[in-house]
Amino acid sequence: MTVEKEDLGLSLSLNSNSFENRQSLQLNPMSSSSPSSHFLLQKSPWNHVFGSAERSCEIFKGETRPFLKGIDVNRLPSAADCEEEAGISSPNSTLSSLSGKRSERDPIGDEIEIERDSSRGISDDEDGETSRKKLRLSKDQSAVLEESFKEHNTLNPKQKLALAKQLHLRPRQVEVWFQNRRARTKLKQTEVDCEFLKRLCENLTEENRRLQKEVQELRALKLSPQLYMHMTPPTTLTLCPSCERVAVSSSDANHRPHHPIPISPWAPPPPPPPPHAPFIRALDPHPTSRS
DNA sequence: TGAGAATGGGTTGTTACTTCA
DNA sequence: CGTGAAGTAACAACCCATTCT
Numbered sequence: 001m002t003v004e005k006e007d008l009g010l011s012l013s014l015n016s017n018s019f020e021n022r023q024s025l026q027l028n029p030m031s032s033s034s035p036s037s038h039f040l041l042q043k044s045p046w047n048h049v050f051g052s053a054e055r056s057c058e059i060f061k062g063e064t065r066p067f068l069k070g071i072d073v074n075r076l077p078s079a080a081d082c083e084e085e086a087g088i089s090s091p092n093s094t095l096s097s098l099s100g101k102r103s104e105r106d107p108i109g110d111e112i113e114i115e116r117d118s119s120r121g122i123s124d125d126e127d128g129e130t131s132r133k134k135l136r137l138s139k140d141q142s143a144v145l146e147e148s149f150k151e152h153n154t155l156n157p158k159q160k161l162a163l164a165k166q167l168h169l170r171p172r173q174v175e176v177w178f179q180n181r182r183a184r185t186k187l188k189q190t191e192v193d194c195e196f197l198k199r200l201c202e203n204l205t206e207e208n209r210r211l212q213k214e215v216q217e218l219r220a221l222k223l224s225p226q227l228y229m230h231m232t233p234p235t236t237l238t239l240c241p242s243c244e245r246v247a248v249s250s251s252d253a254n255h256r257p258h259h260p261i262p263i264s265p266w267a268p269p270p271p272p273p274p275p276h277a278p279f280i281r282a283l284d285p286h287p288t289s290r291s
Numbered sequence: 292t293g294a295g296a297a298t299g300g301g302t303t304g305t306t307a308c309t310t311c312a
Numbered sequence: 313c314g315t316g317a318a319g320t321a322a323c324a325a326c327c328c329a330t331t332c333t
Binding site: 024135136176177 | 294295296297298
């Protein structure tokens with residue numbers, strides 16, 4: 001199911017690959033100080049994607065979309081919606097372009113102020129009841145929002161308004177949905193990171209145990225000289241002539257594991273791992289995503 | 292009881308304005 | 313008197329914790 005792209009400049013195809021799946025593929029804790037931050041905090045300058053406000057206004061005027069048929073209209077958009085849109089004249093309406101003193105800004109500031117007021121419950125919810133109304137978004141609404149989020153996890157004011165209009169929601173609802181969605185994404189990412197670190201820790205513990213055992217065996221061998229003398233060198237541990245530490249394999253022509261494994265647990269820490277650090281790579285769930 | 296919509300407070304970045312050397 | 317730097321206020325967007333349905 002695909003919605004016309006021209007409407008919002010968004011890809012709204014509702015295919016089956018879920019966002020979570022795609023997102024988990026981005027886990028790469030070794031390449032970023034905060035694995036999730038680069039994903040979460042990226043801003044999306046896709047203003048160019050949107051057409052003029054007038055155009056979108058026309059689109060929403062009379063068109064009936066099949067996928068919106070079942071939409072639960074929480075609040076019908078005000079009759080002035082199109083006038084609101086017409087007020088957006090700045091072709092470069094970005095997040096930052098809206099900052100600064102309101103009185104000096106282009107007319108959209110007023111619309112946003114209205115929107116903010118209404119969406120903060122100042123006027124909109126006051127249909128006699130004081131309690132806020134939490135209404136479940138319909139499946140279609142959620143699907144469209146989800147698809148938008150897949151494309152870009154932040155919205156500029158134009159996009160917000162357009163989405164709100166399309167879904168018959170208040171702009172504030174769209175904004176809140178995106179905020180909550182980002183929070184959910186971050187939570188999920190944190191869980192994935194946590195799981196990854198847990199596995200990393202377990203593997204390191206296991207590796208440490210194995211090495212300790214190996215050290216003990218070597219010490220035992222050293223204590224029995226006759227046995228020690230007739231022994232072939234260990235196949236896995238060899239002294240590196242250049243750095244005088246134990247390398248994993250001496251037969252390797254490239255001297256590949258140049259990075260020594262310290263025999264003593266109290267030995268100074270090895271230099272930073274090379275890009276080919278085999279242990280880390282083995283843990284990396286998405287080795288191909290590494291740049 | 293969990294999911295998710297909504298709210299309020301705090302933070303940050305941008306712009307306009309004012310003051311001062 | 314003009315000018316640039318620094319300080320400040322206003323504003324919007326965002327994040328986060330929390331409430332509430």
